[in-house]
Amino acid sequence: MAFSRSQSQVEVPAALAVSQNGDAWRAWTAALPTLAEGFLDRWSLRLDGPPVHGAVALVLPVLQADSSPAVLKLQPVDEETRDEPLALRVWGARHAVGLLNTAPDSGAMLLERLDAARSLATVPDGTAALQHLSELLKQLAAVPAPAGLRLLADIARAMLDRVPTYSRSLADPSERRLLATCAAAMRELLDEPGDRLLHWDLHYDNVLAPLPSLQVSGRAPWLAIDPKPLAGDPGFELLPALRNRWDDIIGTADVPGAIRHRFHLMTEVFGLDRERATGWTLGRVLQNCLWDIEDGAVTLQPEQKAIAQALLGS
DSSP: OOOOOTTOOOOOOHHHHTSSOSHHHHHHHHHHHHHHHHHHHHTTOEEOSOOEEOSSOEEEEEEOTTSOEEEEEEOOOOTTTTTHHHHHHHHTTSSBOOEEEEEGGGTEEEEEOEEEEEEGGGOSOHHHHHHHHHHHHHHHHTSBOOTTOOBHHHHHHHHHHHHHHHHTTOSOHHHHHHHHHHHHHHHTTTTOOOOEEEOSOOOGGGEEEEOGGGOOTTSOSSEEOOOOOEEEOGGGGOHHHHHSSHHHHHTSSOHHHHHHHHHHHHHHHHTOOHHHHHHHHHHHHHHHHHHHHHTTOSSOOHHHHHHHHHHHTO
């Protein structure tokens, strides 16, 4: 039996409506209220608070038919989002948010509700937060990737194909050389691209605690959300945590040393070969730089340069 919601009207937050460009995005956000109302009816859900959103997803706090809390997440289906339900199902809710229902063709997911006020970004001790994140990454990547996921090898080769053209957009010859060095480091690893299930976007705000009333014995104290699943080498997972809480890095007397401290902590907890992890992290720097150039940048972001140079020892 569907709930009556005569008093409710799902509205798209203004910031979400303008977060992307293009006719397809405008059409999707225009249809979003109808899509949301349809799944509220279909899954017998009641709205339970104001909407929140990320860059591309609308998240509605809801109550299920038994009054248990959940969230309805709606996002366009593309190569980054299409496999999120598959990854969550494979991880089985022990180290990631629980998947309660999904309609993959529409981008709709019903997820357990986590404590949005308690992310790893709220942990005051940066080293403790990084330790938690590293342990979580290790558990997530312990799982072999299921068939059909995007392959890191394919993504890496596509990046390498773009480097010669994109690097010409950089005004500084030293930055062009740094981009080439990152590309060369990643190219050496392509014969063994890895087969683990990667989250790809695990930063501190994408790690939440369970609701206190719903904690389960044996479950991880911190849970991953919002994966962009890939099949590949876990060394490709490290860069978001190296970039997060950048003010903490800047506040040290030794920026390269602080970056290497984070890198060494993560690779030690993760049990990664540091040479390979360095190569894949440089590949991840390359990916971010290519995206920036595609968006019109003619210089590299300072933190990207700092991370690459620290790992290269320059």
